[in-house]
Amino acid sequence: MSLKIAFVGVGNMASAIIGGLRASGYAGESIIGTSRNPDKHKSLEAQYGIVMTADNEWAVEQADVVFLCVKPHMMRDVIDSIAHVVRDEQLFISVAAGLELAALSAWLKKPVAIVRSMPNTPSLVGVGMSGLIANEQTTGEQKQWVSDAFDSFGGHAWVEQEEHMHTVTALSGSAPAYFFRVLEVMIEAGQAQGLDAATSRKLATQAMKGAAAMVTELDEDIAQLRRNITSPNGTTQAALETLEEQGVESLITAAVNACANRSKELGKQYKV
Numbered sequence: 001m002s003l004k005i006a007f008v009g010v011g012n013m014a015s016a017i018i019g020g021l022r023a024s025g026y027a028g029e030s031i032i033g034t035s036r037n038p039d040k041h042k043s044l045e046a047q048y049g050i051v052m053t054a055d056n057e058w059a060v061e062q063a064d065v066v067f068l069c070v071k072p073h074m075m076r077d078v079i080d081s082i083a084h085v086v087r088d089e090q091l092f093i094s095v096a097a098g099l100e101l102a103a104l105s106a107w108l109k110k111p112v113a114i115v116r117s118m119p120n121t122p123s124l125v126g127v128g129m130s131g132l133i134a135n136e137q138t139t140g141e142q143k144q145w146v147s148d149a150f151d152s153f154g155g156h157a158w159v160e161q162e163e164h165m166h167t168v169t170a171l172s173g174s175a176p177a178y179f180f181r182v183l184e185v186m187i188e189a190g191q192a193q194g195l196d197a198a199t200s201r202k203l204a205t206q207a208m209k210g211a212a213a214m215v216t217e218l219d220e221d222i223a224q225l226r227r228n229i230t231s232p233n234g235t236t237q238a239a240l241e242t243l244e245e246q247g248v249e250s251l252i253t254a255a256v257n258a259c260a261n262r263s264k265e266l267g268k269q270y271k272v
């Protein structure tokens with residue numbers, strides 16, 4: 001089915017989803033985006049072939065599916081301002097970190113279908129990953145549409161318990177930023193050893209891409225893939241021993257836990 005989609009708040013995350021949807025063949029004419037700043041509208045229209053407006057009410061009125069893509073602390077005000085035009089048959093998809101289905105449902109004030117999602121920005125280049133959970137109003141057909149839409153810009157996983165959305169955020173929603181940070185540090189280290197920035201970036205990023213491709217394309221134990229590179233008393237062993245000595249396991253575990261805990265805090269802050 002060809003549905004009209006509205007994105008309320010076209011910033012980093014909505015742009016990544018819109019870019020992914022457009023690249024996979026979704027028609028620009030069926031996508032409306034909103035932002036308060038009209039100065040941004042022309043460039044977003046040109047970039048994605050969509051219609052931009054500052055009028056959230058109008059955008060929601062046109063839509064079968066509404067993606068809610070503003071920051072968590074803005075969500076309640078934005079929903080309050082559109083609640084009076086919400087129709088029972090519409091599907092709402094929130095991308096906001098922490099915000100629970102119950103809060104979204106109470107603010108929307110109608111028993112509409114709601115999906116809470118946690119996507120990530122690699123959606124822009126078709127390799128996103130999204131965790132999803134739906135409220136009980138969401139039909140099987142709507143869930144199938146959501147699965148297909150999110151698959152069009154990457155992969156998806158439905159979770160059974162809403163609590164697990166915090167872990168989804170820690171393992172995929174925020175995680176591209178951890179890997180970007182690792183790359184930044186590696187590239188700087190390469191430059192410190194004398195390589196130019198472009199060569200350093202190419203070497204480190206291709207290595208990360210290759211590692212990710214091996215893990216996703218080969219059905220092999222990740223630890224074994226690591227051991228396959230690690231010659232006894234060789235170069236890799238020297239690097240890995242340093243990582244362990246410097247506490248790589250506790251460092252990464254602490255970062256993942258901090259992310260999930262922040263998501264829980266956001267949930268509590270906006271609990272209804």
Ligand SMILES: NC(=O)C1=CN([C@@H]2O[C@H](COP(=O)(O)OP(=O)(O)OC[C@H]3O[C@@H](n4cnc5c(N)ncnc54)[C@H](OP(=O)(O)O)[C@@H]3O)[C@@H](O)[C@H]2O)C=CC1
Pocket residue numbers: 008009010011012013014034035036037040056069070071072074078095096097118119120121173174
């Ligand atoms: N960035 C990421 O990697 C991820 C983000 N998320 C979630 O996505 C949501 C958005 O995050 P992100 O895209 O990073 O943030 P951004 O600030 O980049 O995007 C939010 C956009 O909302 C617009 N906006 C704010 N208020 C309004 C309003 N009243 N009406 C219409 N548009 C409005 C802003 O544009 P303007 O100022 O022009 O109005 C802004 O561009 C958050 O809830 C976050 O938790 C989820 C997963 C990953």
Ligand SMILES: O=C(O)[C@@H]1CCC=N1
Pocket residue numbers: 097169173174
């Ligand atoms: O940092 C954040 O809060 C958002 C949610 C996941 C990624 N970015």
